[in-house]
Amino acid sequence: MSLLVRLAPHLPYVRRYARALTGDQVRGDAFVRQALEALAAGRVSLDHGLTPRVGLYRAFHEVWSAEGADPGAAPAAEGAPARRLMRIPPRSRQAFLLTALEGFTPGEAGQILGVDFAGVDGLISEAQREIDAELATSVLIIEDEPVIAADIEGLVRELGHDVLDIAATRTEAVEAVRRQAPGLVLADIQLADGSSGIDAVKDILGQLDVPVIFITAFPERLLTGERPEPTFLITKPFQPETVKAAIGQALFFHPGAGRKAA
Structure with a gap:
């Protein structure tokens, strides 16, 4: 199988990553x-111990590093999420994008960036702190179990x-929501009086453009194969770090996020 055939399915994704990393599609495409x-000239080779997708991203970073690229020197990025990205330190930005946008595991991100698991974890944590700040x-927390609601409230306040x-x-x-507009909604599905968190969210989204994270023991009620489906879905019982990461990503990639409701 030729090199191009092996890599072709992954090219749209590495282009997306390069655009997010540089803040500019033309500049990203150039890299x-x-x-x-x-790769074609043999100056960089695919590591056959890696999957083709991981190998392609690793090759991209080898060229990026060899060119002395400075993501912070990118032109002014368009859109609120892109501008936020440009304010995150370069290496943390790379680790964040590889995991949050491209869906790589921390281990795969480490293979791409040439750092160990602890190094990737530290970079992601740094990016998360920048985002949270x-x-x-x-x-708004929609949850009928007092203990779970208290746990979620603690995580939310811990993030600032x-x-x-x-x-x-x-x-x-x-x-x-009628009293005050939230900047984020965390919602369970099955509520105290038998009502639905899904319906509550539909009501809210009819009034506001706000990011939503569902935290539920019944994910099958959301993952129906029909559109729209939630972008952020956490299954109970949840890990605190999973909730924290989802909150950061939901706010980061939502165009209007980052302003406390008046």
Whole structure:
């Protein structure tokens, strides 16, 4: 199988990554082209111990490093998420994008960047701190179990966000939004009075453009194969770090995020 055939399915994704990394599609494409030319000429080789996708991203980074590329020197990026990215230190930005945007595991990101697991974890944590500090907002928690609601509230406050309200029913959630608009919604599905967190979120999204994370023991009620489906879905019982990471990503990639509700 030729090199191009092996890599072709992954090229749209490495282009997406390069655009996010540089803040500019033309500049990103130029680095992708240089990486492909280096592979074709044998100046860079694919590591056969890696999957083709991981190998392609690693080759891209080899060329990036050899060119002395400085992501911070990129032109002004368009859109709020892109501008936020440019403010994260370069190596942390790379680790964050590889895991949050491209879906690599920390281990795979380490193979791409040439650092160990602990190094990747530290880079991601640094990016997360930058994101949390910039995107502090007010959060509505829709959860009918008091102990779980208290756990989620603690995680939210630990990240520097305010808790707008904790609603146990669809009606309470809608009334809370009428009083004050949240910047983020964390929602369970099955609520205290038999009402649905899905319906509560639909009501809220009919009034506001706000990121939503579902935290539920019933993910099958959301993953129906029909659109729209939630971008952020966490299954109970959850790990605190999973919730923290999802909050950061939901706020980071939402265009209007990062402003505390008045």
